[in-house]
Amino acid sequence: MSTVAIPRGTDTKERLLRAAEGIFGRHGYAGTTLRAVTAEAEVNLASANYHFGSKEALVMEMLRQRVAPINEERLRLLDEAKRKAEFGPIPLEDILEALIMPLGGAARGQDGTDLSFLQLVGRSFSEPAEFMRRVHDTFFRELAEVFMGEIRRSCPQATEADLWWNLHFAINAMLGSLSQCRRVEAMSNGICEAADLDGMLNRLVAFLANGFQANTPPSRTV
Amino acid sequence: MSTVAIPRGTDTKERLLRAAEGIFGRHGYAGTTLRAVTAEAEVNLASANYHFGSKEALVMEMLRQRVAPINEERLRLLDEAKRKAEFGPIPLEDILEALIMPLGGAARGQDGTDLSFLQLVGRSFSEPAEFMRRVHDTFFRELAEVFMGEIRRSCPQATEADLWWNLHFAINAMLGSLSQCRRVEAMSNGICEAADLDGMLNRLVAFLANGFQANTPPSRTV
DNA sequence: GTCTATAGAACGATAGAC
DNA sequence: GTCTATCGTTCTATAGAC
Numbered sequence: 001m002s003t004v005a006i007p008r009g010t011d012t013k014e015r016l017l018r019a020a021e022g023i024f025g026r027h028g029y030a031g032t033t034l035r036a037v038t039a040e041a042e043v044n045l046a047s048a049n050y051h052f053g054s055k056e057a058l059v060m061e062m063l064r065q066r067v068a069p070i071n072e073e074r075l076r077l078l079d080e081a082k083r084k085a086e087f088g089p090i091p092l093e094d095i096l097e098a099l100i101m102p103l104g105g106a107a108r109g110q111d112g113t114d115l116s117f118l119q120l121v122g123r124s125f126s127e128p129a130e131f132m133r134r135v136h137d138t139f140f141r142e143l144a145e146v147f148m149g150e151i152r153r154s155c156p157q158a159t160e161a162d163l164w165w166n167l168h169f170a171i172n173a174m175l176g177s178l179s180q181c182r183r184v185e186a187m188s189n190g191i192c193e194a195a196d197l198d199g200m201l202n203r204l205v206a207f208l209a210n211g212f213q214a215n216t217p218p219s220r221t222v
Numbered sequence: 223m224s225t226v227a228i229p230r231g232t233d234t235k236e237r238l239l240r241a242a243e244g245i246f247g248r249h250g251y252a253g254t255t256l257r258a259v260t261a262e263a264e265v266n267l268a269s270a271n272y273h274f275g276s277k278e279a280l281v282m283e284m285l286r287q288r289v290a291p292i293n294e295e296r297l298r299l300l301d302e303a304k305r306k307a308e309f310g311p312i313p314l315e316d317i318l319e320a321l322i323m324p325l326g327g328a329a330r331g332q333d334g335t336d337l338s339f340l341q342l343v344g345r346s347f348s349e350p351a352e353f354m355r356r357v358h359d360t361f362f363r364e365l366a367e368v369f370m371g372e373i374r375r376s377c378p379q380a381t382e383a384d385l386w387w388n389l390h391f392a393i394n395a396m397l398g399s400l401s402q403c404r405r406v407e408a409m410s411n412g413i414c415e416a417a418d419l420d421g422m423l424n425r426l427v428a429f430l431a432n433g434f435q436a437n438t439p440p441s442r443t444v
Numbered sequence: 445g446t447c448t449a450t451a452g453a454a455c456g457a458t459a460g461a462c
Numbered sequence: 463g464t465c466t467a468t469c470g471t472t473c474t475a476t477a478g479a480c
Contacts, residue, residue: 012463012464026350027252027350028250028252028350030249030250030252030253031252031350031351033454033455033456034455034456034457035454035455035456043464044463044464044465044466045456045457045465045466046457046458046464046465046466047463047464047465048456048457049456049457049458050458050463050464051463054456054457055456055457122348123348123350125402126344126345126348126398126401126402128248128249128250128253128345129253137405137408141408141409144409160410160413161410161413161414162425164406164409164410164413164414165406165414165422165425165429166425166429167409168399168402168403168405168406168409168410168414169395169399169425169426169429169430170395172394172395172398172399172402173391173392173394173395173398173399173433175398176348176394176395176397176398177390177391177394177395179348180347180348180390180394181390183359183390184386184387184390186359186363187363187366187386187389187390188382188383188386188390191382191383191386192383192386192387192390200387203384203387203388203391203436203438204391206436206437207387207388207391207433207434207436208391208433209436210432210433210434210435210436211395211429211430211432211433212429212432213432214425214428214429214431214432215428216425234445234446255472255473255474256473256474256475257472257473257474265446266445266446266447266448267447267448267474268446268447268448268475268476269445269446269447270474270475271474271475271476272445272446272476273445275475276474276475277473277474277475
């Protein structure tokens with residue numbers, strides 16, 4: 001059930017955050033109980049409320065600490081790509097790489113690839129809990145604006161609606177495909193391996209870059 | 223909070239299924255309580271267990287009744303496209319339309335477009351609950367095999383790994399984008415309208431058809 | 445089939461000793 | 463900061479009257 005045990009010597013607050021990450025990623029917010037978190041963290045039940053005040057605050061803090069560095073890395077890579085393009089339009093592939101690759105980096109811990117982390121990120125986006133959607137929207141909205149600025153410069157022929165729809169499809173394809181990456185193994189009878197993180201991410205970038213070429217389609221009847 | 227009231231005269235079992243659909247779509251399995259379902263259905267709390275035996279059985283039955291007709295329609299459209307192509311390779315757009323458009327049809331009830339239904343379908347795929355993933359995999363695996371057969375014939379140049387990865391991306395983009403379609407409105411400041419179901423689905427088909435052109439990408443370092 | 449009532453377990457949160 | 467103990471709530475599920 002548990003993944004890798006949290007090392008001894010880690011203090012209670014940190015143990016709680018790490019345990020919450022695993023449980024929340026596996027069971028979602030409503031399915032996460034403080035009893036399960038404190039058991040996995042091997043700390044007292046009361047310590048969760050002592051350190052964070054509430055279940056909601058614990059999960060929020062966990063999410064914030066995890067998402068913030070990823071977004072920073074995304075902006076760093078985007079900036080790097082901008083300079084590489086000598087401040088002209090950035091190739092679409094490079095923009096998508098800046099968006100996607102930091103997820104791979106964050107999933108690669110010292111104990112090898114941690115696919116459950118991708119599940120965590122995906123779940124945080126599709127959570128039914130209202131407060132979580134609000135926070136995640138806030139996190140993501142700024143980032144989306146910045147990325148959209150570069151995408152717009154790289155696709156001058158597309159309309160605003162084209163661009164936003166395609167970005168919407170790309171974001172959801174990214175989060176869904178990565179968080180559900182175990183399914184592709186079952187579906188393909190093992191032909192595809194989710195553990196090949198680089199292969200997966202490169203394929204995803206290629207798929208989305210192609211998808212982004214789609215513009216307003218002609219009306220279609222089925 | 224509630225959507226459209228369930229009409230009078232509907233029998234208890236049906237009322238429960240309809241109410242479960244709304245609540246589950248909005249709050250997920252763990253967040254769905256029989257109290258909320260029976261309250262929305264305006265029936266007695268005990269009736270849920272009387273008619274279905276358990277919360278799990280109720281949600282399963284609701285899902286089964288909803289997903290089965292959609293999959294039938296998908297196969298019907300695929301067959302129609304096959305005949306239209308005179309049993310040669312089907313254009314990729316037509317295959318994707320057969321996969322996607324039935325979701326739009328199912329979301330269009332007599333009371334206009336019901337976007338919460340798309341949320342329900344998306345949620346059923348990303349549910350953390352183990353039993354639900356198992357069932358959904360079963361539902362979907364057969365369908366994926368059939369569709370993959372046609373996709374394979376339409377993309378003879380692609381490797382098996384290419385095809386399965388791209389199908390994986392397409393399925394997740396479809397479910398994620400549709401179930402989270404409200405976000406695109408917020409993100410784009412109203413430029414994109416999720417209520418324009420046809421526009422959304424046509425754009426999605428175009429995006430995914432382009433994405434599918436992507437094959438094994440060259441190794442890439444970031 | 446539909447109700448009331450409640451069993452029995454799990455939940456988040458907290459009071460208060462150490 | 464960490465514990466035990468427990469409060470008050472909510473949950474699924476069921477027993478039993480009608």
